Each structure stands twice: as C-alpha cells, then as structure tokens.
Amino acid sequence: MSAFDEWSDNFATHLYEKYKNTKGALLPILHEIQDCLGCIPHAAVLHICDSLNLSKAEVDGVISFYHDFRRENDGRFEIKVCRAEACQAAGSEELVSYIQNRLSQAETQGTFRIEPVYCLGNCALSPSLMMDGKLHGRVSPERFDRLLTLQRTESA
Amino acid sequence: MKPVKVYIPQDSAALSVGADEVALSVQERAESLNIPLQIVRNGSRGMLWLEPLLEVESKDGRIAFGPVSVEDIDALFEKKFWESREHPLCLGLTEEIPFFKKQERLTFARCGVTDPLNIEEYQKYDGFLGLKNALKMTPQAVCLEVRESGLRGRGGAGFPTGIKWQTVLEAESDEKYICCNADEGDSGTFADRMIMEGDPFSLIEGMVIAGYGVGAQEGLIYLRSEYPYAINILEKAIQIATDNNWLGDNIQGSGFSFSLEVRKGAGAYICGEETSMLESLEGKRGLVRSKPPIPALSGFMGKPTVVNNVLSLTTVPIILAKGASYYESFGIGRSRGTQPFQLGGNVKQGGLIEKAFGLTLRDLIYDYGGGTRTGRNVRTVQVGGPLGAYLGEDQFDLALGYEEMSAGGGMLGHGGVVVFDDTVNMAQQARFAFEFCAVESCGKCTPCRIGAQRGLETMDKVIAGEDVSENLNLLDDLCELMKDGSLCAMGGLTPLPVESAIRNFPNDFNSDNDSRK
Numbered sequence: 001m002s003a004f005d006e007w008s009d010n011f012a013t014h015l016y017e018k019y020k021n022t023k024g025a026l027l028p029i030l031h032e033i034q035d036c037l038g039c040i041p042h043a044a045v046l047h048i049c050d051s052l053n054l055s056k057a058e059v060d061g062v063i064s065f066y067h068d069f070r071r072e073n074d075g076r077f078e079i080k081v082c083r084a085e086a087c088q089a090a091g092s093e094e095l096v097s098y099i100q101n102r103l104s105q106a107e108t109q110g111t112f113r114i115e116p117v118y119c120l121g122n123c124a125l126s127p128s129l130m131m132d133g134k135l136h137g138r139v140s141p142e143r144f145d146r147l148l149t150l151q152r153t154e155s156a
Numbered sequence: 157m158k159p160v161k162v163y164i165p166q167d168s169a170a171l172s173v174g175a176d177e178v179a180l181s182v183q184e185r186a187e188s189l190n191i192p193l194q195i196v197r198n199g200s201r202g203m204l205w206l207e208p209l210l211e212v213e214s215k216d217g218r219i220a221f222g223p224v225s226v227e228d229i230d231a232l233f234e235k236k237f238w239e240s241r242e243h244p245l246c247l248g249l250t251e252e253i254p255f256f257k258k259q260e261r262l263t264f265a266r267c268g269v270t271d272p273l274n275i276e277e278y279q280k281y282d283g284f285l286g287l288k289n290a291l292k293m294t295p296q297a298v299c300l301e302v303r304e305s306g307l308r309g310r311g312g313a314g315f316p317t318g319i320k321w322q323t324v325l326e327a328e329s330d331e332k333y334i335c336c337n338a339d340e341g342d343s344g345t346f347a348d349r350m351i352m353e354g355d356p357f358s359l360i361e362g363m364v365i366a367g368y369g370v371g372a373q374e375g376l377i378y379l380r381s382e383y384p385y386a387i388n389i390l391e392k393a394i395q396i397a398t399d400n401n402w403l404g405d406n407i408q409g410s411g412f413s414f415s416l417e418v419r420k421g422a423g424a425y426i427c428g429e430e431t432s433m434l435e436s437l438e439g440k441r442g443l444v445r446s447k448p449p450i451p452a453l454s455g456f457m458g459k460p461t462v463v464n465n466v467l468s469l470t471t472v473p474i475i476l477a478k479g480a481s482y483y484e485s486f487g488i489g490r491s492r493g494t495q496p497f498q499l500g501g502n503v504k505q506g507g508l509i510e511k512a513f514g515l516t517l518r519d520l521i522y523d524y525g526g527g528t529r530t531g532r533n534v535r536t537v538q539v540g541g542p543l544g545a546y547l548g549e550d551q552f553d554l555a556l557g558y559e560e561m562s563a564g565g566g567m568l569g570h571g572g573v574v575v576f577d578d579t580v581n582m583a584q585q586a587r588f589a590f591e592f593c594a595v596e597s598c599g600k601c602t603p604c605r606i607g608a609q610r611g612l613e614t615m616d617k618v619i620a621g622e623d624v625s626e627n628l629n630l631l632d633d634l635c636e637l638m639k640d641g642s643l644c645a646m647g648g649l650t651p652l653p654v655e656s657a658i659r660n661f662p663n664d665f666n667s668d669n670d671s672r673k
C-alpha cells in the first residue's frame with residue numbers, strides 16, 4: 001500500500017500512474033484511497049471524475065452503493081460485528097447488546113463504532129468480530145473486554 | 157540433530173482463536189530451551205473446534221494437540237510434546253481423528269497438510285499434475301473432461317461447469333476472461349476462504365486450466381474485503397507462481413500465456429451474484445444485469461467470460477490429474493463428486509467436511525458435529541446460506557444432493573449448514589431473512605426492494621401479535637410476488653427461509669396475544 005496520509009497532487013499522480021491500464025479501475029482506486037485516508041474525501045472524488053472520465057453522480061453512486069466506502073472519517077475506531085445466522089445461533093445478539101452497553105460507558109464513549117457485517121467466514125467459531133483487520137472468534141463478553149483493553153493500550 | 161517439524165495453522169479461523177500467539181510462544185520457548193523445532197504455518201485441517209491445532213511430525217504420521225492456548229505451552233514443553241504423547245491435549249494421529257478419517261478429501265486433499273506458499277511442496281503433493289495433463293490436451297478435450305466429470309457449479313446454482321466452458325470456448329472473440337467468484341457472502345460458509353488460505357495454488361492451477369480450456373488470457377479473482385488474510389496469501393501465491401512460470405508468458409514452455417489479478421470486493425452481498433459481480437469488476441454499482449445475454453457470451457467488458465466459484469475451480473485440477481471417471485465415481489444421482497460441507501453455528505464440532513454427495517444432514521449434525529455446543533436439542537438447521545430453508549428434525553434424513561435437497565423443500569447452495577438449538581425463535585429468523593434482503597438488495601426491481609421492507613414490517617406485526625392470521629396471509633401473497641417478480645435469486649429466494657420457517661415451525665408464529673382472539 002502507498003504511504004499517503006492526506007489527499008495531495010502526489011497521491012493523485014500516484015493513483016493515475018498505478019491504475020491507468022487497469023480495466024474497471026474505480027473500485028481498486030477507491031479502496032486505496034480509503035485504506036490510506038480512512039474515507040474518500042471530496043477532492044479525491046473530483047480527481048477520479050477527471051482521470052476516469054466519469055460524472056460526479058456516477059462516482060458518488062458507486063461510493064454510496066458499497067458498505068465499505070465512507071465519505072467522512074469520524075475518527076472513531078471500527079468494530080465489525082457479525083450479525084448473520086451462524087453467529088446468531090451462538091449468541092451474537094446478546095454479545096452485540098453487551099458491546100453497545102460497554103462502549104457507551106464514559107471511558108470508551110465516542111471512540112468506537114460498531115459496524116454490522118454479514119458473515120466473516122468464521123461460522124464454526126462464532127460469534128465473530130473483526131477489529132483493526134484482525135479476526136476474533138468465540139467472542140464472549142469477557143474476551144471482548146480483553147480485546148478492548150488491548151486495543152486501547154495499543155492505540156493510546 | 158534434524159529439527160522436528162511442528163505445524164501451527166495460519167488459517168484465519170485458527171488465528172481468530174490465537175494461533176499466532178501460540179506459534180510465537182512455541183518458538184520462543186524452543187529457542188530458550190535449545191530444542192530444535194521447525195515451525196511450519198500450514199492451512200487448517202478443518203477441525204475448527206480444535207483450533208489452534210498443533211501437529212508434530214512423527215514416523216507414524218502427524219500427531220495432533222488441540223485446542224492449544226498460550227497457557228498450555230509450559231506444560232506441553234514439560235511433557236516434551238515433540239516426542240511424547242503424554243500431554244492431555246494429545247489427540248493421537250491427526251488423520252485417525254474420526255471427524256477427519258471419515259472424509260473423502262479430493263478438493264481439499266492438500267489443505268492443512270502443506271505450507272500454502274511452498275510451491276515445491278505443492279508439486280510434491282500432486283500439484284500442477286492436472287495442468288500439465290491439460291496442456292498436453294486440446295482445449296476441446298479439456299472442456300469435455302470437465303463435462304464428463306459431472307462437476308456442477310459449487311457457488312449455489314449447480315450449473316454444469318463443462319457446459320459453461322464449452323459455451324465460452326465456442327464464442328468467437330480474441331479477448332476472453334476467467335472470473336473467479338470469491339465473494340463467499342453466504343452466512344455459514346467458509347470453504348472458499350479455507351482453500352484460498354490453505355492451498356492457494358490449487359485455485360491458480362484451476363484458473364489456468366480454465367483459461368487454456370476456453371482460450372482466455374486473463375483471470376480476475378473477485379475476493380470479498382471481509383477476507384484480508386485470504387487476499388494477502390493469494391496475492392503472494394500469484395507472485396510466486398509467476399516467478400516460477402506457472403503464470404505469465406509461455407507457461408512452462410507450452411506457448412500458453414495467462415495472467416491473474418485479485419480484485420477486492422467492497423462489502424455488498426449482492427456482488428456474489430455473477431452479473432452484479434461483473435458490474436462491480438467493471439467499476440460500477442453492483443446492479444444485477446438482466447439475462448440474456450449470459451456472461452459466457454457477454455461478461456466482463458462485454459467479452460465471453462467464465463464465472464466460476466472458488467470450489468468449482470479448485471476441483472478442476474484433480475479432475476484433470478486423475479481423470480473424469482475417477483471424480484465421477486463419487487456421489488449420487490446427478491450430484492457427482494464430493495462437496496465440501498461447512499458445519500457452523502451452535503454445534504459442538506464445527507468445521508469443514510468434504511464428502512461424496514449422499515450423506516444426510518443427520519450424519520453431518522450428529523456424527524460429525526456431535527450435536528449442539530450448548531448441549532441442548534437441535535431444533536433446526538439452515539442449509540445453503542441466508543436464502544436457504546430452515547429444516548426441521550423430520551427432514552434431517554434428506555440426502556445431501558442438489559435434486560434430493562430441492563425435492564425436500566430445501567436448497568444445497570454453497571454447502572453451508574448452520575445449527576440452532578431449541579432456544580431459537582423462528583419468527584425472529586423469518587424477520588431477519590427480510591431484514592437481510594432489505595439491507596442487501598441491489599434495488600433494481602420492485603418486488604425485492606419494496607417487498608423486503610414490507611415483509612420486515614409485516615413480520616414485526618406478527619411478532620407483536622397484531623392480526624396474526626391476516627398478516628400471515630399477507631406474507632403469503634408477498635412471498636408469491638417476490639418469487640414470481642424478482643429479477644434474481646436475492647428477491648426470488650428470500651421467501652424460502654421465511655416460508656420454511658412458517659411451515660416447519662408454525663407454533664412460533666401463532667402468537668398467544670393475537671389481538672383479535
């Protein structure tokens with residue numbers, strides 16, 4: 001991945017060079033921008049319109065269609081919790097209530113965001129969640145607390 | 157002294173319960189005690205309830221220990237696990253564990269056995285045999301071999317793979333594509349992920365064979381973003397295969413060239429539907445296309461395209477290596493070969509079970525699975541993902557095959573089986589089926605887009621006990637409308653979990669506080 005942490009002309013040039021021969025380059029470009037910046041800023045959209053010869057409505061339409069892409073980065077840390085059937089069968093709904101409750105407490109309030117996902121491919125070790133790109137299985141409330149503490153010391 | 161090989165998986169299910177931490181701890185301890193151990197990070201054997209599963213090579217075969225946690229490492233070293241079977245976590249020979257021993261591993265033959273990125277080892281275990289054979293045949297003969305094996309698409313629809321390839325072979329175009337559907341969106345399924353992480357060269361080999369068979373030069377793998385470990389391993393495998401001339405120009409001097417690229421999905425379930433996937437690959441919203449034209453004639457960039465599921469493609473190498481009749485000799489009726497079943501949810505022994513078609517749900521749930529994890533009674537299983545039916549006890553003796561399942565009111569799909577115990581509320585599950593459809597619908601047609609929303613609202617009323625029988629009648633009509641009027645199986649099959657739940661578990665829908673009673 002490229003090491004850009006803000007939108008710049010250099011980033012734009014880098015993307016242009018990297019993807020100029022890619023067929024259907026829009027998703028790879030959006031992914032790379034979001035991986036670097038945490039969202040797809042307005043200036044990036046304008047650049048994409050220009051370089052791929054698309055209208056703003058087309059690019060916006062794509063960004064809004066996919067759950068992964070965001071227009072704004074609210075700085076909160078994302079926890080993807082599986083809400084699909086195999087996790088439901090192993091108590092994911094109770095886990096979600098626990099997590100919601102836990103995250104609304106003062107010391108964590110406003111620093112985490114729960115994102116529902118439908119299956120993380122870990123259905124035999126459910127319930128599952130993903131934090132910082134790391135998958136966790138058989139998540140109990142106690143295990144969630146440990147993960148949270150770990151995450152907070154790592155990002156502090 | 158030659159180091160003893162110790163295997164600890166790098167499969168993401170194993171990682172999700174601490175395989176990295178275990179590997180690190182074993183490594184550190186071995187170094188500090190000066191014990192020559194060589195740690196190999198393999199794929200998973202698929203006995204997921206035993207993960208992290210640590211294996212030690214021995215003259216009789218590999219010895220398994222599991223599930224191992226960091227807290228067990230001290231005791232394991234005290235008992236000299238690398239030469240003794242004394243530690244209580246020892247399970248004996250891995251391949252003698254009944255869950256594993258009873259299986260028929262064709263597609264998953266190497267998964268968990270080898271180091272996924274060791275290309276020499278891949279070849280030592282019969283890797284690239286199929287491709288070598290294919291390159292000596294005519295493309296037409298390759299398509300015929302696949303057809304005669306009886307292989308049907310493992311992505312859900314069960315369309316004969318050889319016939320699809322034949323259509324693309326016959327389509328005239330100087331540009332053709334192989335698109336691997338690695339979106340694996342169905343809840344309860346993880347076989348695509350496991351084989352991409354545990355034996356990625358088999359997918360590469362299958363795609364090169366497909367390319368040669370139909371005359372395509374380029375392949376794309378549409379891999380869901382929820383699988384970062386699989387993306388990482390597959391990208392490395394593509395690089396290694398290219399460096400070793402199993403991809404790229406003039407593959408192994410055959411004159412055939414083929415290149416491969418991974419494309420990351422973006423969290424939309426509908427992009428697993430093949431035409432939606434093609435739109436997504438082209439950089440558009442994942443709106444389902446109406447057919448015709450079929451992708452085989454007009455697919456990626458409007459060119460003839462093979463769209464195949466990961467398991468269809470990873471099964472092709474063994475068909476070309478051992479011959480169509482070998483593969484075809486497994487299975488029942490029109491379901492030939494083996495299916496990697498995935499057992500998950502509330503089950504004691506969850507994991508991957510590859511077995512010839514024809515075993516029953518009961519075999520899976522009890523013989524392999526050992527019943528529920530909670531120890532309560534099994535009430536229902538959902539087979540075939542979020543669009544699959546909820547089956548009750550009286551359907552557990554259905555044979556697992558495409559026709560056999562649909563005759564029994566179910567659907568095999570991608571082979572996922574999710575177990576629920578007797579605390580499940582089927583009205584809530586029916587409600588969820590609509591909710592999921594409402595969230596994931598591509599929005600192109602009204603019966604699905606609006607229908608799912610209405611279904612959700614109506615289920616809420618049923619659950620609240622409002623005019624229950626009237627609302628159930630309404631749901632009936634709505635389901636008929638969705639089945640008849642939807643463009644694709646997202647809207648068309650959402651009624652399957654709903655109606656099966658109502659039919660098989662009517663008591664969960666007859667609320668006592670029906671306001672009219």
Ligand SMILES: Cc1cc2nc3c(=O)[nH]c(=O)nc-3n(C[C@H](O)[C@H](O)[C@H](O)COP(=O)(O)O)c2cc1C
Binds near residue numbers: 312337341426
């Ligand atoms: C809503 C929906 C979701 C689907 N999701 C997947 C998927 O995740 N993976 C897959 O291989 N096929 C999926 N399919 C089936 C594909 O449309 C297509 O039949 C399949 O990729 C063809 O490959 P095969 O013949 O090898 O099975 C889905 C179909 C529908 C209607």
Ligand code: SF4
Binds near residue numbers: 426642644645647
């Ligand atoms: S049935 Fe649903 S998902 Fe399929 S095309 Fe219609 S709106 Fe899209």
Ligand code: FES
Binds near residue numbers: 082343344
């Ligand atoms: S259903 Fe939750 S990981 Fe598959």
